[in-house]
Amino acid sequence: MTRRVSDSCPGVLRLHAAADGPLARIRVPGGRVEPGQLQVLAEAARDLGDGNIELTSRGNVQLRQVRDAGELTDRLGAAGLLPSHTHERVRNIVASPLSGRVGGVADVHGLVPMLDAALLAAPRLAELPGRVLFTLDDGRGDISPLGGDIGVHATGTGEFALVLAGRDSGIRISDADAVDVMLAAAHGFLDLRGAEEWRLRDIEDGAERVTELLGLNRSPDRLTFDAAQSIPIGWLNQDDGAVSLGAGIRLGSLPARTAEFIAAVERPVFITPWRSVVIADMDEWTAEQVVRVLAPMELIFDADSPWLQVSACAGRPGCAKSHTDVRADVTAAVESGRVLPDASNSLPQQDIPLISADEVTVAGRQHWSGCERRCGRPSGTVTDVVATDAGYRRST
Helix, strand or coil: CCCCCCCCCCCCCCCEEECCEEEEEECCHHHEECHHHHHHHHHHHHHHCCCEEEECCCCCEEECCCCCHHHHHHHHHHCCCCCCCCCHHHCCEEECCCCCCCCCCCCCCCHHHHHHHHHHCCHHHHHCCCCCCEEEECCCCCCHHHCCCEEEEEEECCEEEEEECCEEEEEEEEHHHHHHHHHHHHHHHHHHCCCCCCCHHHCCCHHHHHHHHHCCCECCCCCCCCCCCCCCCEEEECCCCCEEEEEECHHHEEEHHHHHHHHHCCCCEEECCCCEEEEEEECHHHHHHHHHHHHHHCCECCCCCHHHHEEECCCCCCCCCCCCCHHHHHHHHHHCCCEECCHHHCCCCCCCCCECHHHCCEECCEEEECCCCCCCCCCCCCEEEEEECCEEEEEC
């Protein structure tokens, strides 16, 4: 019998021992947070953590420096943010944030609670690694390029392509069958995985083998998914005449006090995989007041902001492996104008010697990392700014 290596992904019930203290990761299927839940998260961040809610690249949230894990568990359970103690780390579901409100081929948000409930109801699926990602793309192509393990991509009214390991499998399914087929694929992944295979792409020919296990007909046509940063920012007119607001969050760290102001709007909030938020279903007057109040609190409503070009790992003091305080360095780069908007204006990216933090100038999308692991790096074309023990190095 093969002994499996323990899944190290953190959750609420198993915290990660970060260098700056225990870290809790809270799954938020589909990114949707109700106002009362956001208020609970804000209070927990302030009372039990470091005062910030970290947004992740999977539309989940994290609290750092957790001082009372038991109290956190109780608060999240009472708010409906911890519906299962056995499946809490497998509820990684991302969905097109604007689905059903602005554009898209189909509204996939209705599939989120159905998929979540089906996962919780299947005892064996508690064995899924915490790294497995389910994706629900409404056809606009914002989510499928994230390279999830199992997902659907709307192709027309009532029809989806089954996406496996970030690629179109060729299988076409109805909306009524979507959840059942995704769960069958998840079971197939468990049938195939070995001791250290955490993602479907880790299994040799994993997507093809899962497809064979499903035994469903395949279309010869294949969709391709181009990786692109699709941050919905600013004033977004909904199809029903209401307004959504997309707001960027500096380095994905949302202060508890700002989160409380967002909760006070009393509208649905969606956390996106791009570490931003969408506040939905407002009338124009309310949306105007939200911008007036929250823009001075450093929420980003300008799609051209350099803050939307940058992402970063935790860095020091949160990570013991980091060579430097990456977030302080990237903040200095943004505030001093060294994050440029047009990648064509960038200096050559190859064979650049090591440089100090205050010399780094990069154009276009960029990810700053405290070490070679490059944790949190987004998909697509990104310039890496990697710290070493002797300075920073840039590469693409």
